[in-house]
Amino acid sequence: QSVLTQPPSVSAAPGQKVTISCSGSSSNIGNNYVSWYQQLPGTAPKLLIYDNNKRPSGIADRFSGSKSGTSATLGITGLQTGDEADYYCGTWDRSLSAVVFGGGTKLTVL
Amino acid sequence: QITLKESGPTLVKPTQTLTLTCTFSGFSFSTSGVAVGWIRQPPGKALEWLALFDWNEDKRYSPSLKSRLTITKDTSKSQVFLRMTKMDTVDTATYYCALALGSGWPFWYWGQGTLVTVSS
Numbered sequence: 001q002s003v004l005t006q007p008p009s010v011s012a013a014p015g016q017k018v019t020i021s022c023s024g025s026s027s028n029i030g031n032n033y034v035s036w037y038q039q040l041p042g043t044a045p046k047l048l049i050y051d052n053n054k055r056p057s058g059i060a061d062r063f064s065g066s067k068s069g070t071s072a073t074l075g076i077t078g079l080q081t082g083d084e085a086d087y088y089c090g091t092w093d094r095s096l097s098a099v100v101f102g103g104g105t106k107l108t109v110l
Numbered sequence: 111q112i113t114l115k116e117s118g119p120t121l122v123k124p125t126q127t128l129t130l131t132c133t134f135s136g137f138s139f140s141t142s143g144v145a146v147g148w149i150r151q152p153p154g155k156a157l158e159w160l161a162l163f164d165w166n167e168d169k170r171y172s173p174s175l176k177s178r179l180t181i182t183k184d185t186s187k188s189q190v191f192l193r194m195t196k197m198d199t200v201d202t203a204t205y206y207c208a209l210a211l212g213s214g215w216p217f218w219y220w221g222q223g224t225l226v227t228v229s230s
Contacts, residue, residue: 035216
């Protein structure tokens with residue numbers, strides 16, 4: 001059971017937009033920055049979003065992040081088949097004194 | 111260019127102790143705000159954070175695994191080590207080391223991971 005809650009799967013057609021939610025609490029998302037990771041099959045995770053809504057250099061602006069209260073959201077527009085991957089949210093939990101991740105969301109581009 | 115690479119045994123027996131090495135380059139551990147962490151991922155399952163060693167010499171551990179984990183470093187060799195005792199079959203996973211920097215400890219760079227199988 002992960003500390004951060006994500007939907008197990010989402011799907012959308014190529015070219016469409018999808019959002020992935022990440023729900024937490026005041027001890028984690030509510031009081032810290034959220035990051036998002038993309039894990040393509042058979043590869044290591046890759047940082048997509050940090051500080052809730054910032055993109056590292058080289059990450060397409062099709063990827064966006066937002067946070068409201070104790071929840072965060074990853075948005076992906078202009079979906080491509082190459083976006084099919086598992087997506088994870090993560091942050092620091094001050095009560096646990098631990099980095100916490102969501103359970104991951106599998107994105108299928110139909 | 112920042113790189114990290116994990117190394118260690120690919121097969122360990124139940125009850126044995128696992129020691130993994132993360133060899134990194136392209137950054138200095140003395141840089142304020144830098145940390146190296148270990149994360150694992152059982153086959154087909156989610157990421158699980160294990161431990162973090164930061165530039166200020168602070169060490170942090172997963173509460174559920176704290177009694178079994180020890181993270182250390184050798185700055186002269188640009189290496190970070192993770193020791194996990196009492197290995198069990200449920201510890202079979204790909205183990206990653208990664209560079210963390212910033213609030214909430216986002217992991218900016220990851221190693222390729224190393225699969226550790228626990229089996230008799």
